Amino acid sequence: MGSAKPFANVKNIDGSFLQGQGNLKKSNLKLGSTVIPAVPRSLNTGIGEACGVPTTRDQLHVVRDTAFAADYTAADDRITLSSTQVDAVIHEPDLQPTMDNNSDHVKMAVDLLKGTHSFIHSDARRPPARRRAGADVDMKGLFKSKPKTPADLVRQTRDLLIFADCNPDSRESKREEKFATLSKLLRELKQILYGNSEAEPVSEACAQLTQEFFKENTFRLLILCLPKLNLEARKDATQIVANLQRQQVQSRLIACDYLEANIDLMDILVSGYEDPDMALHYGAMLRECIRHQSVARYVLESEHMKKFFDYIQLPNFDIAADAAATFKELLTRHKSTVAEFLSKNYDWFFAEYNSKLLESPNYITRRQAIKLLGDILLDRSNSAVMTRYASSRDNLRILMNLLRESSKSIQIEAFHVFKLFAANQNKPADIIGILVANRSKLLRLFADFKPDKEDEQFEADKAQVVREIAGLEPREN
Structure with missing residues (x-):
């Protein structure tokens, strides 16, 4: 059996045969033709190698002539297809299925398309296996893009943040579309970091997201672009920034390393108290960033520290209370740093x-x-x-x-x-x-x-x- 040629006979829809494996690509099949290889398990590997089709146990493979890309659904011995036309059937006469007459292959293919034919190998008659999830999905569904990884989501977010930062005069409809996508991505990133009501966050996904976020200044872009986002997106971004300060990658708080190298971001966050629309968002971010002792030391020793005596007395109660909370955090969290600051x-x-x-x-x-x-x-x-x-x-x-x-x-x-x-x-x-x-x-x-x-x-x-x-x-x- 192992020496049998995978494509002994190739039958066109008009009834003519194409002989041999090598003639398949040279046939008169049109681009987009559907080819059904009716083969037993023993030949799956051969057909898979010849056509570039993924092979699995006892499955019938549907091959489109478009670079022979795989497009099939299968559930062990029972196959349901969703194409509308079969142009050729690949048949191995030495290992033929229960239908012995080659002329019946077209009929068999049509039955398969209608979902009414159960393809059972003569050498392996057994009851149909339990249907796998997704066995009846439309063939087009199998070409959907793979789910994006956390790193993919961060990269896409970065691209949109760059657009937001560099294209202030772009067409309004285009901007709205881009910002809507950006808001959706920020929600997804927040869900990865915090989990949801049905699932806890996955540490591997959080680590991957964190590592990517501190590449190519995504973190900086998010802070700079925050005023351009809508309210809900700002809230999500604030929670993302806060969570990233606590995420460890290989036992290191890489957020601390990043902020030490980009300490000027603290100038932006502290000055945020002067913008009523941004004060609470930047204030919450700032409190999380000064969890890192080196970052807190920078703020304590900067000229910004004097500003807090004014921020605490701002007429807006919420902003004044937020500034007071940050002021307290600066003066109580890192004991040795605070003692040094107060003495000096x-x-x-x-x-x-x-x-x-x-x-x-x-x-x-x-x-x-x-x-x-x-x-x-x-x-x-x-x-x-x-x-x-x-x-x-x-x-x-x-x-x-x-x-x-x-x-x-x-x-x-x-x-x-x-x-x-x-x-x-x-x-x-x-x-x-x-x-x-x-x-x-x-x-x-x-x-x-x-x-x-x-x-x-x-x-x-x-x-x-x-x-x-x-x-x-x-x-x-």
């Missing part, structure tokens, strides 16, 4: 902090500022800064004013900072003088000073502060 920039930083935040006419600004100040000074890594802050009479004056606030929440937070002045065992003489001069007022205040909820630690701290103030004696300068 103590004078200007706390001068701005006191005047613009703690003494702000805005209640929310004051409340957020005193809470953050406590978080900073009570952190052990900032002990040197705390000692310096608690030795300043100007700082003490501000804290005593905050203790007199009508807001209980501000009073409580101010107390947590004030106790540092009272507990300091090396109080300067001017600090002692102020505390002694205001002793009676302070003791009356603390007598009725209670949080809304019972707090044993607060009561213990208050008792210690009262003892310290009551026992103070004036000291000569």
Whole structure:
């Protein structure tokens, strides 16, 4: 059987035969002709090699004469075709199917096209196998493009971002079409990174997407083009940028490496607070980027840091709150970097902090500022800064004013900072003088000073502060 020629007989639709394998391509079959090779399993490989057709177990192969590209559907022994014409049947007489007469091949082909004929080899009569998924799909469906990989999606996104960045004057209809496709791609990328209600994200796909995203400046393009996207696309892009900061590729946060080499992107993100339409998107991106210590250090040491004292007081509440959240992240996440920054920039930083935040006419600004100040000074890594802050009479004056606030929440937070002045065992003489001069007022205040909820630690701290103030004696300068 192995020596039999795959194309012993080729029969045209008009009934004439084409002899031999070599004559098949030279036949009078027209471009697009449909050729059916009716062969048993033993010859599948031979036909596959000759025609370039994928071969599988006991399948009938339909070959179009267009470069002999595969176009077939099959389910083991039962074949259903969706073509409308059969132009030739390839038949091996030594291993023929149940129909012995060559003239019946055209009839068999027509039956196959109607889906009414079951092609069963004479040497392997067995019941039809369970139909595989997709066995009855239209033959054209088999030529659909393969699903795009995560890297493909990123490359397509990059091309559209380049278009958006470089073609501001292109025809309106063309731009709308391109941006609609871009929005769709961003949704798909977000779904790969975050998963959906039916499936968790796949780590391999996330890694592939991440690796491609930091090639050829796709990340930069997305940030630069963000103002040109619609609102939903901006939200998706913001989530993509945020997620990429956490993705590891071969145990490395490659986003950190990229941002260190493209640190000027932080200038764009910080300045985004000056654009009401972009502030919340760029702010969310910025907070995720400063998860990387080197990036946070850049922002802390840049001139942008001074801008936050103004951003926090912007009239737009949402933007001001977002800027405050970023400000807090910068001053609390990376302990060693923050301690170094505060030590180097103590004078200007706390001068701005006191005047613009703690003494702000805005209640929310004051409340957020005193809470953050406590978080900073009570952190052990900032002990040197705390000692310096608690030795300043100007700082003490501000804290005593905050203790007199009508807001209980501000009073409580101010107390947590004030106790540092009272507990300091090396109080300067001017600090002692102020505390002694205001002793009676302070003791009356603390007598009725209670949080809304019972707090044993607060009561213990208050008792210690009262003892310290009551026992103070004036000291000569």
